[in-house]
Amino acid sequence: MTAHLSTESAFPDYWEEALFYLSERDPVMKRLIERYRHIEFTAHESVIASILRAIVGQQISNKAAATLWMRLCRLKQGRWDSFIMVTPINALRSLGLNPRKIAAMKEVAWRFVCGQWTEEGFARMDDATVSRAIESIRGLGPWSAMSVLIFALKRPDIFPLDDFGVRQALVNLYFSDENVISVGRSGAKSRVKLLANVWAPYRTVATWFLWRSLENTPLEKESE
Template sequence: MAPSPKVPLPAVPDYAPPYWAQACQHLVKKDRVMRRLIPQIGSEALASRGDPFVTLARSIVGQQVSVKAAASIWKRLEALPPAMEPAHLLRLKVDDMRSAGLSARKVDYLVDLSIHFTEGRLHADRWPEMDDEAIISELTAIRGIGRWTAQMCLMFYLQRPNVLPLDDVGLIKGISQCYFSGDPVSRSDAREVAEAWKPWATVATWYIWRSLDPQPVAY
């Protein structure tokens, strides 16, 4: 049998994680959907904001809402303090935060997150040396941060290469559309599909998200 023709890969942008090109090469060889999506989406990649507080706060805002709605709420929230930093957020009035579109529960979560940062209860400086599950355990001890939110931090702040957020609605929907013709997909189905993505599940997840939404996900 003749070998499959080599897929021309798009140029990798400067802001991409250092492993992005290697991951794309692996994925187009191992996965038929990635073989189509990666060239189709072009020279884009996951971008980090370089700030653990902002990444976690954006992830809380993004819980259970669409990418578009989350971006709109964040824009209004970001306009309230002089800078999006824990100490500044703690000085905001609850009513002002609610008027930005946040639920009372999310306001509580953001306040609790800010307190953890201002009181030094989080050890972000140690995260680069910690494994994924240890970081998830530390983060999920904070009210309002579940496994999904912690995984967004792993992906977007630490840029860990092999994160598979099975609680992500968009990922499950994208796997359903791309691999199962829109049929319902279980977590075990998704996990089976993602076997071919290892050790680059973060990259494949980002491309699945982009297959659904022209606006890149960025926490």
Template sequence: MAYFAYGEKETDYLRRADPALGAAIDRLGHINREVVDDLFQALVNSIAGQQISGKALVTIWARICAAFEPFTPETVLRGGEQRLRACGLSGRKAGYILSAATAAQEGVLDPQAIAAMEDEAIIERLTVLPGVGRWTAEMLLIFSLRRPDVMAFDDLGIRRGLCRLCGAAEMTRELFAQYRARFSPYGTVASLYLWALAAEK
């Protein structure tokens, strides 16, 4: 199992950038968040998880992995919509996944090409796929491509954590942009702690 890698360089920078975040880092300690290096698998997992609970996704994902062995665009395309729906996916999600498998087979999700691209270019590339919006693309930047400076405004948990951090009643785009600039170039590590803050009782 692989985790998003960071260390003292990143946390020391964030401590200096924002004392409140620094206090949260010291209190919460190191956060392990799993990553999936295979971009196609990560994309399918993200599509499968849209608008369902984490618990439900665990069940459906286990069925998908069992149904497609090895898990590749080719095996998904061979299995088709019927096999995907048998795993508990809706027809719409099955269609999104088949579109993603076709794109992967055609080189749209070529790992080497994408690795050489800037974050915004990757987002543009991914969001042309059916069922993939900006938030999904940003989560793939973090949890598959391991990009270091991602803070997603569209993520409710990140906004909630940031409100708790700074004591704001709501998070405007303007205020978010200020914190985004403050935490750069380690916005992803900041996001890990903002999620943890949002999850606290």
């Protein structure tokens, strides 16, 4: 999503090491890093905020998602979980949120309020467990899980091939014989996997620079 409220500009502690590592292993990535390394990594303030942002952005444009998220941030008081729980459905609908999104947001808030989910608990989970937790919310899929892993938990080795922007950058920079659809299909996936293996264990950082090569905001997604 593209909303820029409630974010922090802070590179993860592995960032500089990753830049050196990727530059040594991939000349294309080295050129991207030289061009875009001045752009700061913008993290989400918390896991719950990241999940809520993912819900807000479902099946709408980045611009519409940014508008909805800003409206929600302006209305918010206190903690995200208690705010969502106590805010009447009609008040959330007046912001432009549909009933399905409101139900999902209420479910997320309830899991945090009752202690089923905690920020600390997510921090202790491995990547696969985080993904399963996020995807247990109706309407949230792999894209949402990867958004949380990258922007809230700052995990270093996440590679969202299903992201439209990532696929477009791969076609532009590495696989000119493919297109944004075919590069995600089985025929090309083995080639993409070989490339992504070159970037491990810093595929998150490589992904960030793929997005930057488009001079666009991260996570231009398709519907989950």
